[in-house]
Amino acid sequence: MNDNYVHKEDGIVYIDENIPGPKEKNNEYISLIELCNSQLTHSCNCGVKCEENICDCLKISGGVNYTSHSESHYLKLYKKNKNVMLTYPIIECSAHCKCSEKCGNRLVQNGPIGTLYVTTCKEKSIGLGLFTNKFIAKGTFICEYAGEVITKSEAIRRQQYNENKRKMNYIFCLNEHVSGGTIQIFIDPSMFGNIGRYINHSCEPKSEIIPVRVNSPIPKLAVFSCVDIFPNEEITFDYGASYLTNSSKSQDLNNGKTCLCGSKICRGYMPHNVY
Structure with missing residues (x-):
């Protein structure tokens, strides 16, 4: 993995991939560690070059995951359709695998x-945010949202602690629906995280998070641009995106923090979901 970023803030350990929590x-923790130590078979x-009808990884993924984008020389998400939920996992x-490291199915x-x-946002009360110094085309992979993989009980404990101490809550809950059930993965980059931890919320986001699996059954939370992003624009995603949190019950918005995203469709309050 090529990740040369660092944290500007003291007391935060930079990691380029997820690590198990304390x-x-x-x-619950034993099961999580077993999952962390497991590998896709x-x-x-x-x-x-992998071909759609031959590559076993692409067969499991239900077809090609990415397509090349000649202008930026990055790969773009191929299967995402806002009107249709993905019915296959994205497997890199x-x-x-025997294929080359330059295989088109290696991206995240x-x-x-x-x-x-990373720099201070225009709305200074928001704090730091993640920006780009060059144009990012719609559909481009930006970065991973990496941190500690923690249990649900630890996530609830940390969320309550953050609320009591009026601290920022970075915990991301991914809900995946499999065989009529829901699998939840909790990622917290508050103390151990990568560049993705600086992405702020917006009710009109410029990116979205899509789970992508590489080696491990625990997916990487991959951030893809959902619109064109221009130089010096902030990269944001919706903390309450329904396609990721629709198995959680949202609390009354009036119990949440005031949203400062400034978009024309701002909901007024930050999303606040119960796990």
């Missing part, structure tokens, strides 16, 4: 784009 004495025997080729694992920088 040890807990319960079965599939692999492909392709040559330099891994170290166990290569690390963030190199145009990002």
Whole structure:
């Protein structure tokens, strides 16, 4: 992975990929560690380039995941359709595959784009935000939202602590619906995180998070641009995006913090979901 970013703030450890959270004495934590230590068993025997009807990884993914974008020389998400929920997981080729490292099905694992920088937002009360110094085309992979992978009980404990201490809550809850059930993954980059931790909320976001699996059953939270983003614009996503949080019950918006995103369709309050 090529990630040369660092934190400007003291007391935060930079990590380029997810790590397990602190040890807990319960079965929930044991199950999480087993998941963290597990690997996806599939692999492909392709040559330099993987082809849709031959590559086993692409077959599991239900077809091609990405398509090349000649202008930016990055790859763009291929299957995302806002009107249709993805019915297949996005699986990238891994170290166990025979294909080249330049295979078109290797994207998120290569690390963030190199145009990002962190600075204070125009609305200074928001604090720091993530920006780009070059144009980012719609559909481009930007970075991962990486942090500690924690249990639900630890996520609830941290959320309550943050509320009591009036601290920022960075915990992201991913809900994936499988075989009639819901699998929840909790990522917290508050103390251990990458460049993605600086992405602020907006009711009119410029990016969205899509789970992508590389080697591990625990997905990477991949940030893709959902609109064209121009130089020196802030990169944002919707903290309450329904396609990621629709199994949680949203609390009364009046119990949340005032939203300062400034968009024309601002809901007035920050999303606040119960796990």
